[in-house]
Amino acid sequence: MDSALATTDHAxxxxxxxxxxxxxxxxxxxxxxxxxxxxxxxxxxxLLTEIMFFGGLFFAYLLYRNWYYPAFAAxxxxxxxxxxxxxxxxxxxxxxxxxxxxxxxxxxRKSLLVLMLVLTTFFGLIFLGVxxxxxxxxxxLHHIPGDSFNISMxxxxxxxxxxxxxxxxxxxxxxxxxFFLYFAMTGMHAVHMIIGxxxxxxxTWRAHxxxxxxxxxxxxxxxxLYWHFVDIVWLFLFPLxxxxxxxxxx
Amino acid sequence: xxxxxxxxxxDPSNVTNPEHAQxxxxxxxxxxxxxxxxLLFTGITVGAAYVDLDWANPVIALGxxxxxAVIVILFFMHAAYQSRLIKMTIGSGxxxxxxxxTMTLTDYISRAWGMW
Numbered sequence: 001m002d003s004a005l006a007t008t009d010h011a012x013x014x015x016x017x018x019x020x021x022x023x024x025x026x027x028x029x030x031x032x033x034x035x036x037x038x039x040x041x042x043x044x045x046x047l048l049t050e051i052m053f054f055g056g057l058f059f060a061y062l063l064y065r066n067w068y069y070p071a072f073a074a075x076x077x078x079x080x081x082x083x084x085x086x087x088x089x090x091x092x093x094x095x096x097x098x099x100x101x102x103x104x105x106x107x108x109r110k111s112l113l114v115l116m117l118v119l120t121t122f123f124g125l126i127f128l129g130v131x132x133x134x135x136x137x138x139x140x141l142h143h144i145p146g147d148s149f150n151i152s153m154x155x156x157x158x159x160x161x162x163x164x165x166x167x168x169x170x171x172x173x174x175x176x177x178x179f180f181l182y183f184a185m186t187g188m189h190a191v192h193m194i195i196g197x198x199x200x201x202x203x204t205w206r207a208h209x210x211x212x213x214x215x216x217x218x219x220x221x222x223x224x225l226y227w228h229f230v231d232i233v234w235l236f237l238f239p240l241x242x243x244x245x246x247x248x249x250x
Numbered sequence: 251x252x253x254x255x256x257x258x259x260x261d262p263s264n265v266t267n268p269e270h271a272q273x274x275x276x277x278x279x280x281x282x283x284x285x286x287x288x289l290l291f292t293g294i295t296v297g298a299a300y301v302d303l304d305w306a307n308p309v310i311a312l313g314x315x316x317x318x319a320v321i322v323i324l325f326f327m328h329a330a331y332q333s334r335l336i337k338m339t340i341g342s343g344x345x346x347x348x349x350x351x352t353m354t355l356t357d358y359i360s361r362a363w364g365m366w
Contacts, residue, residue, distance in 0.1 A: 033273065040336055048343035055347050063358060085296045089289060096285040099276070099326045106275045221328075228326045232319045239311035243299040 024216040036218060043222040047229050054233050057188065061181045061240060069245075071174035074154050074164055076245035078143065079182070080134065084242040087130050088234065094123030095231040098224050105220040110213035113220070117204040120227065124197050131190055138179065145176040145183070182241055189237060192230045199223055274331035284325045291318055 022032075029035035065072045101116030142150035151172040157164040167175075203223055206212065212220050295314040299307065324330040329340055 036273070037333060037335070040332065041339060044336055044339050044343075048339070048346075051343060051347055052350075055351070059351060059354060081296060081299065085292065088292050092285065092288045092292065095322065095326055096281060099281045099284075100278050103275065103278055103281070225327050228322055231326075232322055235318045235322070236312075236315050239295055239299075239308075239315050243295065244308040244311045 022216070023211075024218060039218045039222060040225075043225050047225060050229060054185075054188070057181070057185050058236065058240070061185065064177050064181065065245070068171065068174035068177060070165075070167055071154070071171050072178045073245040074157075074167055074172075075143075075175035075178035075182075076241060077162075077164065078141075078153070079242045080137075081242050083130055083134055084238050087127050088238050090123050090127045090130070091231050091234050094120050094127070095228050097123065098227045102217070102221055102224045105207075105212045105217045108213045108215065110207065110210060113207050113212060114204060117200055117207055121197055121200045121204065124193055124200070128190060128193060128197075131186065135183075138183075143175075143179055145180045149176050149179075151175065185237055185241070189230065189233050192233070196223075196227055196230060199226075274328070276325060276328060276331065280325060284321055287321060288318055 025032045025035055029038065097116045097119040101113055101120060104110075104113035104116055138144055141153065142148050143153075151167075151169065153160050153162065154164075154167045154172040154175050155169055157166055200223075203212075203219060207220070291314050295311055298310050298314075301307075303310065323340065329337060
């Protein structure tokens, strides 16, 4: 009897040691499901802090738009809707590839996973390229807030061939607040994308090595959550910055 | 291997899988539907911006943005298939965000009450 118990115990310990080696089931979790649950839970808590962070910026935008509406409308109309819409489509495509990548990892299809991660990175880089082009245009127009900011396009729109009501100089100065928020919000969004792309290079290399095609999906899944979150931020930035101040073009 | 022994029937006291986490894999076909919906609504929101609807313009733009965000959260981020713990976590986060926005707006609106 005693020896039978001892044998069972030994077998248990042995089984314990067998699964310790699996990255998807560390020894301090009862089951794989529990570990996965804990991982997703932690990732969502992190994303909630990110919602609060971007939420503060969105709220500042809401209040200042309310205060200086004419300046916000005029400044917003200087953003390119076609470029913003193009970037929205690019980012949605990137998110779609990431989602299919998670599926490929679940299905343990290594080459499809690597391909999807590469496409996700590719669309992310296109987004940043378009963003660079937009920033560069603002630089050339002296629409970056600060000493060299130029309000003449807003005080004398007719002189630039723009069909807008001219703003009084004090209101025209407030376009700097719009552009400050524009750069702060899209800039923080771009920083998140750059961090994401660095992580994507690392994940692609690990996926290529075969880390995520034997049942260990958590890093891909949790990175996917981060990447989709960054998408969602842009889904709000695009209408708020590019669309809602637009007086429909005559 | 481990999956069969952690079903509810084999775990009546609910110890090994307290959240009843069931692993659900969303298919590429579902992702394609979500992708198409997102593209469609991007088109609608851009189109709506060029039509003068007065106060309704920002309402429509933000409504569409919220709708798109919800389907991304539900399907791309798998929230629809997660355990109650995670659904509650996501929900409470957004709820807290709305509370903070409402309280700050209340202060903003009432600070100079009657002086507009």
